[in-house]
Amino acid sequence: MPKTALHRPGGHAPAALxxxxxxxxxxxxxxxRWFAGKGHPVTGLSVVSSTELYPGCLHLLIRTEHLGGSDDGGPGTPPPDDCYQLLLGAREVLPPRLAPAFIGRPSAGPLADLSVYDAFHDPDAAGLLLERLRTPGAAGPLLFERDPQVTVPPGLAPRLLDTEQSNSSLVYGNSFILKVFRRVQPGINPDLEVPWALARQGCSRVPAPAAWFGTSQPREATLGVLQPFLRDASDGWTLALQSLTSGGEFTEEAFELGRATAEIHVALAAAFPVRAPSPLQHRQLAAAMSERLDTTARSVPELRPYAAGLRSAFDALALLDAAIRPAQRIHGDLHLGQVLRAGRQWSVIDFEGEPARPLTERRRLQSPVRDVAGMLRSFDYAARSRRPWRPHWAQRCREAFCAGYAAAAAWDPREEPELLRAYETDRAVYEVLYEARHRPDWLPVPMAAVGRLAEGAGERRGEHPTEHLTEHRVERPAERL
Known part of the structure; x- marks a missing residue:
């Protein structure tokens, strides 16, 4: 590693950096892609912590302030300030292989005239990060830990995955994968907490954490988790699209995926507390869903004509006066892109929940029906990403998924029609905002579901919710939500 201006004992003061x-x-x-404040200019920056991992490589937690941010931190609006994890390298001369990682060349301060780059792209920095995880201990405010029962070999070649959205992932030797949380919030991240708890329950559906690291200052937070890499597995989204392209069925896979989801929910109910919801909590949940609908309708004009019909799903939820499915820890963002299949075995990954939501909310007890609704919406997305549109493919997948879930959970999600419709409606509203912000060409996909859910036709006539969708053809496969 060439000597740089960072090669000084004690590093640099935050103001100097x-x-x-x-x-x-x-x-x-x-x-x-992982920056949450899209469309909101950064008005202020401060250094929360800085750790020199080795000369020329700085680990930073950077706090940003946003123009137009708000404390409610909804999916369309960032909070007034946020914290991001960076690994920055600084070299006098940047080799060509690191050109895509180049950030810039400062003209002042301790890094003046050096090439600053995103060091997660640098095999040297990525290799050092693995060594830190292999040998637990502290580096400044950073704390590295691992499961003593797991052996992580040295010298595994790293590669940075280029398909990440809200985080970054490094694969080491096709044996382990390190998920680095770019947006940092105080507290233990569910993507460490939940898989660890499931491993203690003996649940084999989720790769167990092998090592992890976090920070203790100014408050404790999870920064990254190392897990086994399922090298021979294919994600559910890819498998579903292959089925649609070949004209085949996906019902057997959907049934087994429903069974796997139920097994995870059963294990989570054993590992964490559960709570029977009260009528007041039904009303509070319905009010939160209605508020998200109102916020999205203000941002997406296409949604406004359907708002009253969509709100009827939340009104029905608010009227429930009997205890229904107990609230518990769940996945929180379940869809076909979050599941992997190797042979006949389904595994579930990414228990982080919706990264745009506050960490305390993502760790909250919620109905398992929310996960079911997320997967049902994902089948619809897959069906609409291929020509000709095959609505009955999605319908059969939905039925098979629920049947598989019922076989392992001893209860059927279709027995909770008000809850299922409310959660599916809430998910469709989230999709509308996501597509309007990131992929406007895809907005008609969730809008078709919005039209069906606003009418509530399937519920009134006793038909399956996927019937009566309006066909919309799209030209390319959907990026996983």
Whole structure:
């Protein structure tokens, strides 16, 4: 590693680092896929912590302030300030292989005239990160830990996956995968907490954490989790599209996926507390869903004509006066892109929940019907990503998934029609906002579901909710939500 200006004992004061980095990061951060404040200019930057992992490589937690941010932190609006995890390298000369990671060349401060780059792209930095995880201990405010029963070999070649959205992932030797949480919130991340608890329950549907790291200052937070890499597995989204392309069925796979989901829910109910919902909590949940609907309708004009019909699903939920399915820990963002199949075995990954939501909300007890609704919406998305549109493919998958779930859970999600419709409606509203912000060409996909859910036709006539969808053809496979 070439000697750089970072090669000084004790590193640099935060103010000095910002002299070099502030302007570069103001321009670079909003262009990153994992940056939550899209469309909201960065008005302030501060260094929460800085740790020199080795000369030329800095681990940083950077707090950003956003123009137009709000405390409710909904999916369309960032909070007034946020915290991001960066691993920055600084070299006098940047080799060609690291050119895509280039951030800029500061003109002032301790990094003046050095090439600053995203060091997660650098095999040297990624290899050192693995060594830190292999040998637990502290590095400044960073704390590295691992499961003593798991052996992580040294020298595994790293590669950065290029398909990440809200985080970054490094694969080591096709044996382990390190998920790095770019957006950092105080508290233990569910993507560490839940798989660890499931492993203690003996649930084999989720890869168990092998090692992890976090920070203790200024508050405890999870920064990354290392898990076994399922090298021979295919994700459910890819498998579903292959089925649609070949004209085949996916009902057997959907049934087994429903069974796997139920097994995870049963294990989670044993590992964490459960709570029977009260009528007041039904009303509170319905009110939160209605508020998200109102917020989205203000941002997406296409949704406004359907708002009253969609709200009827939440009104029906608010009227429930009997205890229904107990609330518990769940996945929180379940869809076909979050499941992997190797042979006949389904595994579930990414228990982080919706990254745009506050961490306390993602760790909250919720109905398992929310996960079911997320997967049902995913079958619809897959069906609409291929020509000709095959609504009955999605319908059969939905039925098979629920049947598989019922076989393992001893209760059928279709027995909770008000809850299922409310959660599916809430998910469709989320999809509308996501597509309007990120992929406007795909907005008609959730809008077709919005039209069906607003009418509530299937519920009134006793038909399956996937019937009566309006066909919309799309030209390319949907990026996984």
């Amino acid at each position: 910002l002299t070099s980095l502030a302007e570069l990061l103001r321009q670079w951060l909003p262009r990153q």
